[in-house]
Amino acid sequence: MSPFTPEQAKALKAWTLRYPKPQMGLVEALRDVQRSHGWVRPEDEAFIAELFDVPLDRVHAVAAFYPYFTLTPAGKHRVCVCRNLSCHRRGGDRMLEHLRKRLGVPEGEATPDGLFSYEAVECLGACDHAPAFSVGDELVGAASEELIDKVIEDLKAGKPVQQAPIVIGATGPESGRKLLTKHFGEPELHRLEVYRRFGGYSALEKASRMRPADITSEVKRSNLRGLGGAGFPTGMKWETVPPKSQRDEPHYLVANADESEPGCYKDRALMERNPHALIEGLAIAARAVEADALFIFIRGEYARQKRILEEAIEEARKAGAIAQDIFVMRGAGAYISGCDTALLETMEGRKAWPRQPPPFPTVSGVFGRPTVVNNVETLMMLPAILRDGGEAFAKIGPQGSGGTRVYSVSGDVERPGIYEFPMGAPLSGILAAAGGVRGGRRLKAILPGGASTPVLTAEEAAKARMDFDGLRSAGSSLGAGGLVVLDETADMVETLHIIERFLRHESCGQCAPCREGSGWVARILSRILEGNGIPEDLGNLSRISGNVAGRVICALGDSVGMAAKAMIEKFPEDFRRRIHA
Numbered sequence: 292m293s294p295f296t297p298e299q300a301k302a303l304k305a306w307t308l309r310y311p312k313p314q315m316g317l318v319e320a321l322r323d324v325q326r327s328h329g330w331v332r333p334e335d336e337a338f339i340a341e342l343f344d345v346p347l348d349r350v351h352a353v354a355a356f357y358p359y360f361t362l363t364p365a366g367k368h369r370v371c372v373c374r375n376l377s378c379h380r381r382g383g384d385r386m387l388e389h390l391r392k393r394l395g396v397p398e399g400e401a402t403p404d405g406l407f408s409y410e411a412v413e414c415l416g417a418c419d420h421a422p423a424f425s426v427g428d429e430l431v432g433a434a435s436e437e438l439i440d441k442v443i444e445d446l447k448a449g450k451p452v453q454q455a456p457i458v459i460g461a462t463g464p465e466s467g468r469k470l471l472t473k474h475f476g477e478p479e480l481h482r483l484e485v486y487r488r489f490g491g492y493s494a495l496e497k498a499s500r501m502r503p504a505d506i507t508s509e510v511k512r513s514n515l516r517g518l519g520g521a522g523f524p525t526g527m528k529w530e531t532v533p534p535k536s537q538r539d540e541p542h543y544l545v546a547n548a549d550e551s552e553p554g555c556y557k558d559r560a561l562m563e564r565n566p567h568a569l570i571e572g573l574a575i576a577a578r579a580v581e582a583d584a585l586f587i588f589i590r591g592e593y594a595r596q597k598r599i600l601e602e603a604i605e606e607a608r609k610a611g612a613i614a615q616d617i618f619v620m621r622g623a624g625a626y627i628s629g630c631d632t633a634l635l636e637t638m639e640g641r642k643a644w645p646r647q648p649p650p651f652p653t654v655s656g657v658f659g660r661p662t663v664v665n666n667v668e669t670l671m672m673l674p675a676i677l678r679d680g681g682e683a684f685a686k687i688g689p690q691g692s693g694g695t696r697v698y699s700v701s702g703d704v705e706r707p708g709i710y711e712f713p714m715g716a717p718l719s720g721i722l723a724a725a726g727g728v729r730g731g732r733r734l735k736a737i738l739p740g741g742a743s744t745p746v747l748t749a750e751e752a753a754k755a756r757m758d759f760d761g762l763r764s765a766g767s768s769l770g771a772g773g774l775v776v777l778d779e780t781a782d783m784v785e786t787l788h789i790i791e792r793f794l795r796h797e798s799c800g801q802c803a804p805c806r807e808g809s810g811w812v813a814r815i816l817s818r819i820l821e822g823n824g825i826p827e828d829l830g831n832l833s834r835i836s837g838n839v840a841g842r843v844i845c846a847l848g849d850s851v852g853m854a855a856k857a858m859i860e861k862f863p864e865d866f867r868r869r870i871h872a
């Protein structure tokens with residue numbers, strides 16, 4: 292007998308028809324299963340395996356891999372509280388303790404009435420709302436004991452959760468030239484008509500009259516570098532895509548909106564306020580790389596942003612602003628899905644194990660097709676480049692890093708929010724725009740590109756310039772532009788423990804140095820925090836973490852080593868104090 296009602300079975304079947312290949316709907320179908328039953332049962336896995344015509348062990352591997360799925364019953368309403376750095380600094384652990392007492396069950400277990408369960412999660416992409424919490428697929432806002440109680444009572448009474456308005460954050464008032472956030476004061480910017488009033492879709496019209504190679508040349512002139520983390524020159528990446536004249540088969544283009552690096556939430560804000568800029572950017576890139584199938588791969592927690600994007604896509608299509616459809620696909624709670632080669636696996640309906648290039652995705656991506664993966668913000672820059680010309684864009688930033696970039700600022704700062712600055716801006720100016728360190732305290736450190744980028748001391752931060760090369764020479768990385776600010780009260784052993792615990796949790800387990808190294812590093816740090824550190828710990832931490840970087844497939848493993856190395860070298864006193872205390 293089918294474990295599903297005829298309506299549920301029909302909805303699941305629809306996922307096999309939604310995307311260019313049936314298996315691309317597998318993760319979405321399992322999301323439906325999790326939502327309808329509160330967990331993925333063995334009989335559900337068997338049903339999905341048959342429906343998608345894939346082996347049962349593959350479905351089980353997917354269900355076991357992604358944190359969104361549970362293999363034991365979760366509550367009807369899953370309350371998730373972020374425990375990562377920016378939320379930890381603002382009381383996330385206290386909120387978890389409150390939930391434990393309030394619901395009276397261990398983490399992950401459903402209450403006896405089956406209504407609720409709670410869990411600590413890694414960054415929800417809402418660090419401006421720290422301590423952030425979500426219910427089901429919806430981000431609610433900044434948690435407080437009162438708000439959590441109210442949400443629980445509302446849900447018990449069958450009322451919908453009142454979502455706190457998602458704060459876009461301020462955009463830097465003194466940030467000089469702005470390309471993406473210039474019109475953020477306009478409340479209706481997400482509507483096609485308003486976007487058009489500010490010149491929206493004129494760049495796409497221009498691109499439609501250009502040859503693909505000429506669009507790529509313009510982008511190369513702009514010095515646009517990928518804003519998803521690696522900083523690879525965008526035009527150069529596109530040039531590696533085999534043209535249709537050489538490989539006459541479907542080409543794919545994916546906007547990477549997975550955004551799960553702790554401290555980063557700028558893509559969320561950009562998509563929410565300015566969805567048409569992403570749609571226009573995707574359509575321009577599609578022309579340059581001759582893509583036929585266009586995707587936005589968005590993290591599942593961005594339910595609201597997904598709705599806004601889908602409405603905007605529909606509006607743009609109906610008005611004839613874009614010719615093609617854009618598929619929106621969701622992940623299932625795994626940070627590693629944001630890594631481009633792992634993302635391809637999630638899209639194919641598998642667990643997100645990164646692939647070892649070569650071949651690179653541009654040559655062999657989704658189902659072996661040429662696939663370009665670009666970050667949301669990278670794609671959003673394209674309309675400005677086409678409209679004003681690559682040279683004008685390049686001139687905004689220093690040599691080698693054109694244009695502006697949008698920073699997510701969070702942690703111990705007065706005004707968390709997103710701030711747009713020209714590339715090469717001094718870090719101190721961004722911190723000042725965000726109101727400086729909270730409560731008039733002294734700055735201790737900054738993680739400049741997201742929680743897993745190497746830490747900068749206050750002295751280094753005072754001199755740092757925010758562009759790819761500038762931060763590399765300062766021994767860190769611009770990453771995805773997530774500035775996590777730590778004041779003088781921050782304990783760097785605790786900070787490193789949170790980072791390493793996150794990396795261990797998110798390690799996909801494929802490369803032994805990352806899988807084992809992240810575990811050892813997190814365990815040693817736990818021991819030091821519990822007061823049981825031994826003098827050999829520092830040497831062991833350096834040795835173990837040093838053996839991970841450079842011996843793994845993807846950059847997650849590199850972060851395990853680099854984060855630990857920088858923290859131990861720059862704040863040795865914090866470690867010694869705990870070990871000898």
Ligand SMILES: Cc1cc2nc3c(=O)[nH]c(=O)nc-3n(C[C@H](O)[C@H](O)[C@H](O)COP(=O)(O)O)c2cc1C
Nearest residue numbers: 517518519547549550551629630631665666669846
């Ligand atoms: C563990 C890991 C997570 C990543 N997460 C993201 C992400 O959420 N969004 C993103 O754009 N890039 C992410 N990246 C970088 C992508 O692999 C890829 O470089 C990027 O999407 C390319 O787009 P860009 O060239 O426009 O930056 C991640 C990389 C790693 C190793």
Ligand code: FES
Nearest residue numbers: 373378414415418
């Ligand atoms: S939402 Fe908590 S650290 Fe990002």
